[in-house]
Amino acid sequence: MTASIVKMARVNPMDYYGLEDELPDDAKTVRDAAKEFVRKEILPHIQRWDKGDLAPFNNHEEFVRETARKIGRQLGLFGISLKNLGHYLDDPQFEPVSSTAYGVAMREFEYADSTLRSLASVQSSLSMFAIDRYGSEEQKKRWLPLLHRGEKIACFGLTEPQGGSDPGNMKTTASRRGEAWVLNGTKVWITNGFADVAIVWAKTPDGIRGFLVEKGTPGFSHRSEEKWTFRAGIASSLYFSNCEIPASSLLPVTESPPGKDLAAPLSCLSEARYSICWGVVGAARACYEEALKTAQSRIMFEVPLAQKQEMQRKLVWCLNEIENAQMVALRLGRLKDAGRISYAHISLAKYNNVARSCKVARLAVEMLPADVFTFDAYHSGRHFRNLEVVKKYEGTHEVHTLIVGREITGFNAF
Ligand SMILES: Cc1cc2nc3c(=O)[nH]c(=O)nc-3n(C[C@H](O)[C@H](O)[C@H](O)COP(=O)(O)OP(=O)(O)OC[C@H]3O[C@@H](n4cnc5c(N)ncnc54)[C@H](O)[C@@H]3O)c2cc1C
16 A cells, blocks of 8 residues: 655745655764854854954964864864774774764854865865875874864865866975975965864875875975955965975875875865765755745835745745755765765765855845845855855866766766
């Protein structure tokens, strides 16, 4: 006997298909904690921070460091899905969470601001993952606990001025000087470039390898960019000029067969791209929620704007895309938790979820009144600006098109 369609209470306009019920228990717990964190610590201040008023912090670095410490203390979220983290924390009670749970936390972070999700992605998915996967025991023991607690900050330096889309054309070099390595080159647009430790990718005579470079090493400096988006975050250029680092700075497991030496940095990017696929659903939800609530209460031509067909067409488009993006993220989480995810799955998900979230944010800006162009009245304008960065970094929309195109046709069109 087939079950009939039952008449139920009105569907939830913020969770139309009830996908929250599909989350595993650990994801629900992490979701609620992350939601509470952003409600208390981020949402009341983010518009002011985005505008440039960072009080009570004196500068961006102080702001990022204090936020990371709070995330460490209150959520213990950095690197929380790494299977072996408990061993390095010397904490037998530590239980890693599922990748789905981690993804849901990224969604709640990006509901507040993409820079918050970016801080977590760079710390956990790019940096801690790189150290965990490619580091020595000594490097893991030293850095993983500090980074997990947010007591130290890490950054990930891959992009160079001649083009982030083609990392194989890397100019930064690492050459041997006795037992030491000497770095020369420039990295650009590096999130949290002020970090305590930079994971730097450089060309050696044996191919591209990863190195840990500590803040304050002679010959290593950084300079922050001024930008009109991602304003609550920092991106910097890193400069290496005859920067000598000890032999122990090399991430030893980054060794790859000739021609495959980009596999290590690209595997880290896949982790961060995964968190983006979840994160942007949060930003899109924030925009849709704001546009919907405003349309329900703003009276135009004597009725609420939400009563207008043109408005409903846009709202339904947004809802549909957000629910679809959420289903993609959920599927991605299940594939990752089952150990069956490929970088090509992640590329199609980033391609879809980011582009659709950008369009949701643009439609929200259209649906909201002119105050959306101020820093204070609404959140959608900020998400609209931020999401354009998310479309460009971690592989541009075009790069992901070409990755998926190569996967399905067998032809490389880069
Ligand atoms: C706020 C911010 C934070 C960032 N954080 C980091 C970080 O922490 N670490 C890091 O290493 N990098 C980081 N990046 C850099 C980012 O990953 C690069 O900007 C991105 O990879 C694009 O590289 P590019 O800017 O050099 O653009 P380019 O590679 O020069 O691309 C320019 C345009 O050409 C297109 N294009 C390129 N190749 C092709 C092709 N074959 N066919 C068709 N079109 C093509 C691109 O899609 C794009 O539209 C960050 C960037 C920003 C803005």
